[in-house]
Amino acid sequence: MRMKKTTAARIFWAGAGTCMISSGLYYTGLIPFPVCAALLVVAFPVTVLALFFWWMAGQSGGDIPFIGY
Amino acid sequence: MTYLSSGTDMIAELVLATLFGLLLLGIHRKLIARIQRRPGPPIWQEILHMLKFSFKTTWVPITASPTLFVGVVLIAIGIWSAAFYVLVSGGSLLVILGIYMLHKIVEHGFGLSSGSPYGKYGGVRSVISAASEIPLFVSVAVIAVFTHSLDLSSIMQYQQVSGPLLVTAFPAACAMFLVILSKMPFGPFSIVEAKELVSGYKTEHFGIWRAGLEVCNGLKTYVLLAVFLTVFIGPLTLPWLLAGMIVLIVLLAFSCAITPMMSPFDSVTIQMMVTGLMLVYAAVVLVVVHP
Numbered sequence: 001m002r003m004k005k006t007t008a009a010r011i012f013w014a015g016a017g018t019c020m021i022s023s024g025l026y027y028t029g030l031i032p033f034p035v036c037a038a039l040l041v042v043a044f045p046v047t048v049l050a051l052f053f054w055w056m057a058g059q060s061g062g063d064i065p066f067i068g069y
Numbered sequence: 070m071t072y073l074s075s076g077t078d079m080i081a082e083l084v085l086a087t088l089f090g091l092l093l094l095g096i097h098r099k100l101i102a103r104i105q106r107r108p109g110p111p112i113w114q115e116i117l118h119m120l121k122f123s124f125k126t127t128w129v130p131i132t133a134s135p136t137l138f139v140g141v142v143l144i145a146i147g148i149w150s151a152a153f154y155v156l157v158s159g160g161s162l163l164v165i166l167g168i169y170m171l172h173k174i175v176e177h178g179f180g181l182s183s184g185s186p187y188g189k190y191g192g193v194r195s196v197i198s199a200a201s202e203i204p205l206f207v208s209v210a211v212i213a214v215f216t217h218s219l220d221l222s223s224i225m226q227y228q229q230v231s232g233p234l235l236v237t238a239f240p241a242a243c244a245m246f247l248v249i250l251s252k253m254p255f256g257p258f259s260i261v262e263a264k265e266l267v268s269g270y271k272t273e274h275f276g277i278w279r280a281g282l283e284v285c286n287g288l289k290t291y292v293l294l295a296v297f298l299t300v301f302i303g304p305l306t307l308p309w310l311l312a313g314m315i316v317l318i319v320l321l322a323f324s325c326a327i328t329p330m331m332s333p334f335d336s337v338t339i340q341m342m343v344t345g346l347m348l349v350y351a352a353v354v355l356v357v358v359h360p
Contacts, residue, residue: 023079037154040079045146048284052123052277 008053015047090287091115093318100322119283127276132184141178142281149288159222176270183273191270204244207347211241228303235301240350242301249293253321257328258336
C-alpha cells in the first residue's frame with residue numbers, strides 16, 4: 001500500500017482544520033473545554049504524522065513508500 | 070499554572086510544550102556529556118532529531134503488524150496530549166497517573182508490533198519496569214492524605230495555604246523524582262533502552278514513526294516535570310515553571326551521569342526497596358501525622 005503526497009496533504013489539512021475549528025468553537029464558547037481537548041487529542045497526532053509524510057514526500061515520484069516493503 | 074486556555078492558545082501551547090520538552094531532553098543529554106568530560110551534542114539536538122527523522126525514508130517492516138505499528142505512534146502522541154490538557158486544566162492527578170501507566174502498555178505495543186526480537190525484549194522490559202510505578206502509588210496516596218484531594222487544582226490550593234509539599238512530604242517527592250528518573254534516557258533504570266537491545270522497543274520504528282515518537286517524548290518530559298512542580302511546589306507562573314523544569318532536568322542529568330545503567334533485576338530490586346521505604350513512610354504519615 002502506498003500513500004500519495006496529495007493524500008498526505010489532504011489528511012494534514014483535515015487534521016489541522018479539525019484542530020482550528022475545535023479551538024475556535026471553544027474560544028467562542030460553543031463547546032466546553034473537555035470536548036475541545038478530546039478533539040485535539042484525536043486530531044493532533046494525525047496532523048503531526050500527516051505533516052511529516054507531506055513534507056517528506058518528493059514531487060517527482062508521486063508515491064511515498066508507506067507500507068509493504 | 071491552572072487555567073483554561075483560550076482557543077487558539079490550546080494548539081500553540083501543545084506545540085510549544087513539545088518543543089520545550091525536546092529542548093529539556095537536549096539539555097539533559099548535553100549535561101550528561103559534560104559531566105562525563107565529553108563535548109556532547111548541542112542542546113537543540115533532540116529537536117533536530119525530530120526534524121531529521123521526519124525527512125527519512127519510511128516504511129513498515131514485513132514482519133510487523135501494520136495497524137499496530139502505525140497506530141501505536143498515534144496513541145503515544147495522543148495520550149500525552151491528553152495528559153497535557155489534564156495538567157493545564159488542573160484536572161485529576163489520577164488521570165495523569167493512569168496515562169503514565171498507559172504509556173507502559175504503549176511501549177509494550179511498540180516492541181511487539183515490529184516483530185523484531187530486540188523490540189520484543191524492549192517491550193517485555195517495559196512491563197518489568199512497571200515496578201517503578203509502585204513508589205508512585207504510595208507517593209500519590211501520601212499526597213491524598215495531606216491534601217484530601219487528588220485534583221491538581223486542590224493540591225495547589227492546599228500548598229498556597231500550607232506551604233509546598235516538597236517540605237512537608239519530602240520522601241514522597243523523592244519517590245516521584247525516582248519515578249521520573251526511571252523514564253529519562255541514559256538513566257540507571259533505563260532498562261528498556263539498554264545497548265544490548267539496540268534501541269529497545271523503538272528499534273524498528275524509524276523515519277516518520279521515530280519523529281512521532283520524539284514528539285511523544287518531548288510532551289511526556291514536559292508533562293512529567295510540570296506535574297512534579299505542580300504537586301510539590303504549588304502554583305507557579307510560566308517563567309518560574311520553566312526555570313523549575315530546567316533545575317529538575319539538571320538534577321536528573323547529574324543522577325543519570327554518575328550512575329551506571331543497572332541490570333533489569335537490580336533495577337526492579339532497588340525500586341521495590343524504595344517502595345518498601347515509602348510504605349513505611351506512608352504508615353508513619355497515616356498513624357502519626359494525620360491519625
